[in-house]
Amino acid sequence: MKLLYQLILLLIFSPLTTLAQNTTPKNLGTAINTSYDETKPIISPDGKTLFFARQNYPENFAGTKDAQDIYMSQMLNNSWQPARNIGEPLNDKHPNGVSSVSTDGHSMLVINGYDEYGDVLDGASISRKKGNLWGYPEMIYIQEFYNLNEYIDYYIANDERSMLLAIEQENSYGDQDLYVSFKIDEYNWSKPVNLGPQINSSSPEFSPFLAADNKTLFFASYGHGGYGNSDIYYSKRLDDSWQKWSKPENLGAEVNSSEFEAYYTIDASGEDAFFVTTKGSVGGSKDIYTMTLPYKFRPDPVLLLSGEVVYSINGAKMEAEVVFTNINDYKQNESIVSDVETGFSHILAKGFTYQYMAVKKGYIGLLQYQDLSNMNEYKELKETLQLIPILKGSEIPVHHITFVNNADMFRPDAYFELDRFASLLQSYPKMQVEIIGHTQQLPLSSENERLSYNRAKAVGQYFENKGVHSDRLRIKGAGESIPFNDSIKPSIKTDIDYSDRITIKIISMDWEKPQPKDTDEDGIIDIEDDCPTLFGVAENNGCPExxxxxxxxxxxxxxxxxxxxxxxxxxxxxxxxxxxxxxxxxxxxxxxxxxxxxxxxxxxxxxxxxxxxxxxxxxxxxxxxxxxxxxxxxxxxxxxxxxxxxxxxxxxxxxxxxxxxxxxxx
Structure with missing residues (x-):
């Protein structure tokens, strides 16, 4: 009986042991930390590159008199490599620091407003990466911006449409408060808006970090009744007003102490966290620690989508835009650049369905889909996006001109692709195409051939209704005779079979509109002539007078x-x-x-x-x-x-x- 009781206890408690987390903070060690202050860490979304600032270090741009330089370290074989100075042009004689890094790693928000003469102003700038080199930072402009405090922090969210600031203004609740500003264009941002009294207290709030879900906020505060000095807090954005937040929650004694803690940052997975503390540091300086983020503080899961854009004919990498659209409202359009060296990387939030494709002039991208409406855990996905040249002989498989099952009627979600290809034909008035239907939904091959023809004909008719001349369209039904066997399959909706598709084949790029016939040569074209074979007059509709x-x-x-x-x-x-x-x-x-x-x-x-x-x-x-x-x-x-x-x-x-x-x- 005692043995059975022990077995039951083992079955009860073993799952809890499996789920146990190692949430004890760990010093990153000598590869990162020194007896000098290391502060303001920023981890890349993939968790493989750590940026931070090192203060008054002998290897800074101006030596120990240099208040702060940017350093970086990369994770190799589960170990952080010795940090190195990131160098010019980001580091100079002025205090330098990283505020945030874009998801694709191609751009970085840094403190100070760099100008074209090499001087710095109050503000922030964006540096863009080409190959392995960071470009000279270009200053951003925030409407009606001012700061009454000697300190300032910035953070651009992963969607690059919102920016958090820790500043002091006349409407602040006390000292530094957290504000939000929204992107207007590449270098211009809206007037900062205070996040409200749920977040801000009469004491300083600073070091804001917004997780990849664009909702979960970590920040440091001397208020909110912490353990002493500054503590790190967690809050969740509750709506799109940026004024409603869950009550800030202290991260607890595993992270906070009576000493200084701030600058909390996590990777896109929401598992690994990094922060700064003076507790247990080398020589009482500020050091960077890491820990596994407790489940209760984790953000909503996201998809970290990365990959490359290639030329469909030979697989060569190409630089192109990758455009994302949240199809739940068709309002959240985002565009990133995929370059030849590093490709692209982008974060997609749970709860939505996205469509995306590579875009480049002279090429056609294949539409892709990701349904994250029921996503429950962090995912990483690598994809290859093809660009097909707009040339005679090119064939574009189109899976999202969708039809009602076993019928030739369009589904409501077909019109995005229908309009995209109608627009293509309008943009290239000399393009002539063959529209080929494919399906294997019906039992007999003859039925599939007829259904595929009728579907192709429906597509052609839609293009004609959009003003495309019927002579530019050839219609063919291939049924089940041409299987889809592309080596790079696009991500398509889950209720679509790869075999069911429309192929747009470019058969000519020099089509000329047929000249109207005038058989009787009376100056009235046959289509408008009641007597096309008899010479007539306009007054009698082309018939003899x-x-x-x-x-x-x-x-x-x-x-x-x-x-x-x-x-x-x-x-x-x-x-x-x-x-x-x-x-x-x-x-x-x-x-x-x-x-x-x-x-x-x-x-x-x-x-x-x-x-x-x-x-x-x-x-x-x-x-x-x-x-x-x-x-x-x-x-x-x-x-x-x-x-x-x-x-x-x-x-x-x-x-x-x-x-x-x-x-x-x-």
Whole structure:
């Protein structure tokens, strides 16, 4: 029984042992720390490069009289390498320090406003990396900026759209407060806004750090009832106003003491933290420590996406933009640069779905997707993004022109890609493409071929509706005959099969719009010509001109042809008028004549219809007897269906009893 009890205890407590964390801070050792002050550490998102400042060190730019230089160390084989001075142009005779580093490692925010003459001003600047060299810092500008304090800290968030500042202004709650400023463009930022009384106290708040989730804030404060001196605190941003925060929570005795603690920084995974303390340091100086971040203080998980952009034909690395869009609201568009040496790196927050692609003039990128709506742990992903040249023969597989299952109707999420390729065709008016449908959703190959053709046809029709000439579009259904076997598969939505896609194949880059045909060479194009094979005039919609004399003859025939009462016998006094009609037809061999018989509404409807038809036929027979070919004559009776006057009067009924003549053409 005792053995069983021990076994139960083992089963109960062993998982807790597995989940136990080593949260005891550890000095980074002599590779990083010296008897001089090391401060303001910044860890790169991938956790492999540590930047920090070293004060009054003999190897500083101006030796021990140099207040502060920037140093860096890299992690190799799970060990920090000896720190080295980062050198010029970032280090000079002035105090230098790193405030933040971009996710891709290509840019760095440093203290001081560097100007073009080599002098420094109050403020901050951005240095950009080319290859292994950091460029000369360029000053940023913050609207209505001023600082009443001798100290200042900055931190640009990983999304590079918000910047935290530790400054003192007239609306501060006491000494340094934390503020936020928002990016306007590459070098301009908005007026700082105080984060409010939940974060700021009557004592100094400084060293702000915003985790990769863009919500979790770590900062140092002499207020909030700490252990003594400055302590490090944790708070969570609760909405997009930047005014609502969870109550700041002290990181506890594992981190804070009665001595100085500040400058807390963590990598994108949220596991490893670095901070500065004087407790247990070399010679009472400030040293940098590391520890595993306790679960309760960890930020929301993120995806650290890195990779490279390559030329689709030979795999060569290329420099290009990588553009990200949060498709939950299509508002959060972010753009980063992927360079040839180091590629790109970017952080995507949980809770959203993102689309992204490489962008470069003269090339087409493949759209990628990442759904992080249900993400529950930190992830790292490396991807290769292809750029396909806009050249004859290029084939672009498009997986996100999506269709309703087993149908040729677009899904709502298809229109981004439809519009992107419609825009491409509009931008290249001489481009001619083949639109090829692929699918294997149906049981029979013949069914798949038909469905894929109809889908390709629907895409072509969408482009036509956007103004693309139909002659620029060739439609093909490949069904399941061409499997997708690209060695570099794009990241696509989880409910899409790689086999189901549209291929846009560029078949020409020198298409010329067909000239409109004018078969009869009358200056009126066939599509607008009612008589495209007969030379005509615009006044008659491209048909031959009908002279005023002919019109007068037809009018006379309309008004003057008479029949015996209730019969289809033409009265003799009408013969001279009909003979004039014969003469017109003989002189104009291209004319055809439509003869329409009509009655008033007196009598039986059916009888009227028969009578009108017989009168039209009698007129036709008269013309035929005079030598007009039957193929040039058409006779129709309409009865009382088409009155031209009211049947309520004798005069109106007389006008409705008539035979009409209309010149027509093939």
């Amino acid at each position: 009908i002279t005023e004399e002919t019109k007068e003859v037809l009018k006379e025939a309309l008004e003057g042809i008479e029949f015996e009462l209730a019969k289809d016998v033409i009265r003799e006094q009408s013969y001279p008028i009909l003979d004039k009609v014969v003469e017109v037809m003989q002189e104009n061999v291209d004319y055809k004549l439509k003869i329409s018989g009509h009655t008033d509404d007196q009598g039986d409807d059916d009888a009227n219809l028969i009578l009108s038809h017989k009168r039209a036929q009698a007129t036709k027979k008269y013309l035929m007897d005079k030598g007009i070919a039957i193929l040039r004559l058409d006779a129709v009776g309409y009865g009382e269906m088409k009155p031209i006057e009211s049947n309520d009067t004798a005069e109106g009924r007389a006008k409705n009893r008539r035979v009409e003549f209309e010149i027509v053409f093939d």
